């Protein structure tokens with residue numbers, strides 16, 4: 001049994017707003033083992049990105065804290081690489097140079113120039129970007145940019161890889177392709193991964209555990225689902241797998257029954273109509 | 287059928303080309319011609335103490351005169367050196383140990399020498415301003431407290447006219463810049479400093495705004511990579527601030543050129559400003575035409591300087607597809 005690697009203890013955060021402090025997260029507890037793949041899923045605006053940013057060190061928790069390998073996390077660092085939701089590549093650098101920026105930072109003094117070069121090329125190869133290595137982001141498609149963002153994070157050999165909806169903005173085909181690549185890479189390198197997603201299939205396919213978050217404000221961990229599907233996983237074979245579909249429906253049930261967020265439009269309309277009628281009546285009475 | 291389609295297309299292309307030619311070349315020419323015509327007809331109706339206001343023709347004649355003056359000066363210079371050399375050769379022939387003179391030709395600065403002086407002065411003033419404004423702009427753009435500290439000063443000094451700075455600069459330079467064999471003339475230093483003082487601000491403000499406006503996402507990237515201060519500035523801050531910086535530089539150079547002419551008039555730096563001033567004092571029948579000519583040249587040089595900054599921007603900017611105008 002591998003030991004706890006990353007631990008969030010009673011993490012809470014309040015954002016100062018003009019209308020007073022807004023409590024986005026409360027009592028988030030999470031223990032993650034080395035090499036584990038964890039997905040965060042929850043409705044939009046519940047606080048998934050906030051959790052990730054706290055682990056990354058970009059936000060400071062107001063209460064509680066994050067411990068990585070026995071040391072408290074207080075600031076960002078390259079051992080917790082982030083794949084940003086909108087890729088965040090530097091537009092003035094080529095794919096190669098974008099990856100190089102991180103590699104130089106992490107491996108200065110440890111790798112020779114030639115080794116660094118090889119390492120950068122190797123990482124771009126992992127995400128199948130060899131053909132466009134010297135192109136700048138504005139010459140790349142959305143999926144390609146996202147892949148470079150992943151390569152940049154991987155190339156830093158992070159202990160924890162933090163991914164904020166890495167495939168959110170991509171078409172289904174590209175997404176499937178990148179998911180497969182990610183599974184392969186993670187299988188090979190054994191990074192600990194925390195990935196935010198909106199996509200139930202993606203969560204079940206990739207994760208060892210799925211952390212389902214309750215709706216905000218003061219969001220917290222609602223349920224945690226262990227996914228014990230055999231690896232390597234194949235999306236086609238899993239489509240008819242009973243266990244897979246069981247996990248899938250568990251997540252769906254959590255999202256759409258227990259944490260039901262969006263009322264149906266009809267219901268809303270009916271409610272409004274009722275309000276109007278009531279108002280009309282009140283007027284006629286007056 | 288397809289043939290007809292082809293001709294149709296061809297005609298469309300021709301029509302588009304026509305439009306481009308019309309907008310790009312013909313219309314500017316029409317504008318210029320219209321202006322010259324207006325000037326030509328209006329000028330004789332303006333009677334000044336120096337005679338009628340010059341027409342375009344007379345102004346362009348002055349160009350010829352100025353070129354002639356330049357050529358005469360060149361000849362005089364050649365003759366001067368020729369004579370000096372001959373005399374030295376004779377002296378040496380009589381007595382190999384004789385002391386020979388090597389005096390420099392001390393001719394009158396022609397119109398073209400004055401253009402050169404003006405260009406050198408404005409560029410050095412602009413250079414000094416940029417060397418101060420860009421680093422300072424970066425520093426105050428990166429730090430909100432420093433920005434708050436500098437902002438009132440910037441706002442206070444930005445609107446000050448060069449004519450207000452000049453007396454102050456003149457007196458201070460006269461007091462501080464004392465040397466027996468000055469490398470630069472006082473008037474040059476005074477004009478340069480006045481230009482710098484006035485053209486500093488747009489570059490500083492725009493650089494600061496550009497630096498402060500770096501996208502939050504990119505700053506997060508830099509924080510995650512834990513880039514050092516220098517790398518952060520070089521790799522993240524500067525590239526994203528470049529467009530704003532150049533906007534500032536362009537405004538600054540424009541101001542520098544305007545200020546220079548005024549500064550030269552008062553400080554007597556032998557440039558275009560002094561040329562205009564001298565002609566004004568001179569009051570000969572040619573003076574008005576020469577002043578008009580100087581105005582046209584000043585405008586043209588200002589335009590060219592702006593184009594040069596634009597070229598520099600397209601060269602430096604990472605975004606080659608950015609439209610600069």
Ligand SMILES: Nc1ncnc2c1ncn2[C@@H]1O[C@H](COP(=O)(O)OP(=O)(O)OP(=O)(O)O)[C@@H](O)[C@H]1O
Nearest residue numbers: 015017022024043044045046047048049050051216
């Ligand atoms: N800097 C901030 N200041 C104030 N409120 C914030 C800030 N960042 C986030 N919030 C609030 O915290 C809550 C959680 O935001 P967060 O971005 O974590 O949501 P999310 O789960 O990532 O949503 P999505 O899936 O749409 O990306 C939201 O209600 C948001 O308004």
Ligand SMILES: [Mg+2]
Nearest residue numbers: 048049050164
């Ligand atoms: Mg988010």
